[in-house]
Amino acid sequence: MPRARKPALGYRWHLRRLMADKGMYATTDLVPLLAERDVVLSPTQVYRLVTGTPERLSLRTLVALCDILDCTPNQLIETVTEARPVKATGTTGRAPTTPTAKQRTPRRADITAVE
DSSP states (O other), X not given: OOOOOOOEEEEEEOHHHHHHHTTOOSGGGHHHHHHHTTOOOOXXXXXXXXXXXXXXXXXXXXXXXXXXXXXXXXXXXEEEEEOOOOOOOSOSSOXXXXXXXXXXXXXXXXXXXXX
């Protein structure tokens, strides 16, 4: 019995959009607001947090961001299901476009005498 394929789970990070909704357009606007909540990040770390999609995030940072932006974690992180690429297995029923092994096998040359 074939195993069912599980969909790949992913997420979208909406920090930049939520900051814009609150009128915060510079990443450095977050540094003092996070520090007030005992989350000390450098301006470079905050820049990466805003402009990229974090792979790891502490709960303390998540709670501080939700408090600053007056949002829920679900508004900040949207889960999405991503389609996994299907691997070619050679069993699709289509004729191969490359030569078969028999067509690629070298043939012995016939040597004839020239008169």
